[in-house]
Ligand SMILES: Nc1ncnc2c1ncn2[C@@H]1O[C@H](COP(=O)(O)OP(=O)(O)O)[C@@H](O)[C@H]1O
């Protein structure tokens with residue numbers, strides 16, 4: 001048997017408990033399958049790939065589990081020919097909520113109507129300049145509407161506006177950041193489904209409910225329950241993961257007016273600690289099995 005070894009790369013700065021837990025669980029589950037891994041932060045060593053000067057630190061590794069979202073490092077790593085889980089392109093598309101929306105927009109995937117925010121370089125620019133655009137947002141999306149930072153996570157960059165004053169207030173807040181406007185799916189207020197897809201198949205799912213916020217994120221006080229996924233939710237989740245070529249992801253699905261699934265966002269680096277404790281499903285183990293299957297069937301450098 002030709003033994004393989006992996007490198008798990010994590011963000012250099014993050015001290016989030018869930019982010020620390022993820023690599024350790026994956027390392028342990030891969031070890032059970034006979035695959036050794038090292039866990040390292042994306043710091044000094046990955047800087048050496050710049051200008052292709054040295055990739056020698058990668059020579060011991062057959063694949064990389066990339067738990068960061070630093071797009072420059074993932075692009076450089078993939079240029080060395082190593083297999084990344086997830087791929088650079090998949091991470092890039094999912095990290096930006098507007099790019100995810102565009103990638104899925106002509107594929108028959110139901111999503112809330114969405115309008116991109118305009119790029120603004122100047123914090124003193126007046127929103128009066130784009131009043132026609134604001135009127136269009138009001139006509140197409142109505143109130144309440146959602147304003148989102150394209151690179152937000154854990155619910156912190158998602159806002160709701162009930163009227164023009166609130167819309168302008170939120171627009172001012174996100175003016176110089178990438179952002180989007182979205183129709184509020186009222187039937188899903190304070191609840192959604194989180195679905196984990198691994199290797200193209202739904203692995204497990206849970207429902208997230210908040211009694212105090214329209215956002216169901218656990219980090220904002222939401223709670224999670226086991227959720228028996230209806231077939232339409234399963235089908236759309238697997239289709240999304242396939243279109244975006246994701247080895248692993250966590251998809252947020254809203255509940256449409258007739259209970260149908262509406263894709264809210266796709267997380268390429270979804271934390272799985274909460275999912276494992278709520279469902280009892282071994283997410284890290286399933287991901288480890290997928291990785292093993294790929295690296296032993298593909299020729300890796
Ligand atoms: N268009 C929408 N309609 C209704 N609720 C929404 C909408 N968009 C987001 N939400 C709620 O806000 C939460 C956070 O939004 P999401 O796009 O998943 O951003 P984040 O990356 O911060 O989790 C969702 O889980 C959902 O509960």
Ligand SMILES: [Mg+2]
Pocket residue numbers: 154155252265
């Ligand atoms: Mg989310």
